[in-house]
Amino acid sequence: MAKITRITTQKKSKNRYNIYLDRGQGEAYGFSVDEDILIKYRLQKSMELEESTIEALIQKDTIHKVYTQTINYLSYRMRSEKEIRDYLVKKEVDEEHINEIIRRLYQEKLLDDLEFAKALVRTRITTSSKGPIMLKKELIEKGVDASLADEAVQEFPFDRQVEKAVKLAEKKLKSDRKKSQRQQIQNVQQHLMQKGFTSDVVKESLTRLPEEEEEQEWEAVVFQGEKLLRKYERKSEGYELKQKIKSGLYRKGFSFELIDRFIDENVIEK
Template sequence: MDKISRIATQKNSKSRYSIFLTNGNLERYGFSVDEAILVEHQLRKGMELDESTIQGLTKEDTIHKSYSMALHYLSYRMRSEKEMSMYLEKKEVDEEHISIIIQRLKQEGLLNDLEFAEAFVQTRLQMTSKGPFFIRKELIEKGIRDDIIERALSLYTFEDQYQKALQWVNKKRTTKTKKSFQHQLQGLQQNLLQKGFASDVVKEVLKEAREGQEEDSEWEAIVYQGEKLIRKFNKQSEGSAYKQKVKAGLYRKGFRLEYIDRFLEEHLNGEY
């Protein structure tokens, strides 16, 4: 049976110790352990260790080192169980040890998918313009179960969605554009759905945006688009066909008929 002949602090880490063994007169390096394991097992000079005990201490130390890596990974932000598992796999931790580490982290309250999901939703709600369907996709990618996702997304209320979507729409509408208001709404609708907002929320937001339409901006846009069409068709058609092409072009661009008729009257009636 081996006996501990010497315990030395490692140069690169004051919290780790090298254990030297002897089985007679010849001393050899045996293994190394963290200070926590040294204290827990009361390792000391002269203590006898059989092979199974040495293997057990080595395994425990390996798990402890991997556990320390997991704690370091958690120090930056909360993690899901899947994120932690993938991280430890990347660090080439044994699969058996990963299960042990994750279970310990859960028991100590350091790994909790519900708390992670709720914090994730709150952060996205405060820091981004993403809707709940987009956030759901992100949580699925992080390995969160459907029932947990549902509970977490309950924090993202209809009112939250409405205010966030409306704020985004109002910001976009301040950007100068020469598109018809209808085409603007179509683009906004597509973008809001892509951002993950519910269709009923999008409908209500666009309804309010439509009620707040600015007449001057719409007229400015139709004049811009109409004059482009006049230049385009000027050399291609004559008479009423020319006028009809301009009218059809403006209609395809989403302008309302009353705007189109007004534009044609002011810009083409003198010509045809």
């Protein structure tokens, strides 16, 4: 049996207390506890403690300290259960203590994977270019169950998806102005699919894009055609040169009408 002889406040942490004990050999430092533990178990001077009780108090204090650190970790943003578990594992917390902390977080409604997932989706809608497929993948990577991830992406309605996809498509088109309209559309489709938008959203987005003017398509033909002309004119001429340029422009998605016009106006017979 040990008797509490003194309780002092720690200098660097005013909400933690050092407990001094006398086990029959004079006063010596015993252990420290958080203020919550001190109050909950009514620790006070002259109280006698069994060794088993001391061990239990130390363990409860350890869990309490980790729990407090976890609350601080949660204060920056919502977290998934997996993120919390990974955090605690990294801190080398015992599995038994991890499970107890997780249970307490759920009880106090500080942990909720569905609400976490919905909040992340709402944030990503305004801060990222990801579509629902990529958002679901991100949620699953963060440990959210697939069924909860499916429910969470419902926060991203179809019309909002199309709105975002159109903006991404318009930006992509601007960077591809020197390419054929067909190649531009193909690139837009690929870009939107890579961002995680469904085929229905991609299809609807394409219908909302402005039609390309003929003059712009002609400028693209000239730009690409001149590049091919510079590439091939040193080693080829006549029919062979025309065919190489015609083949190159066709692969880039231009119409035969515009290709023939470019060749007629720019490739000189020798």
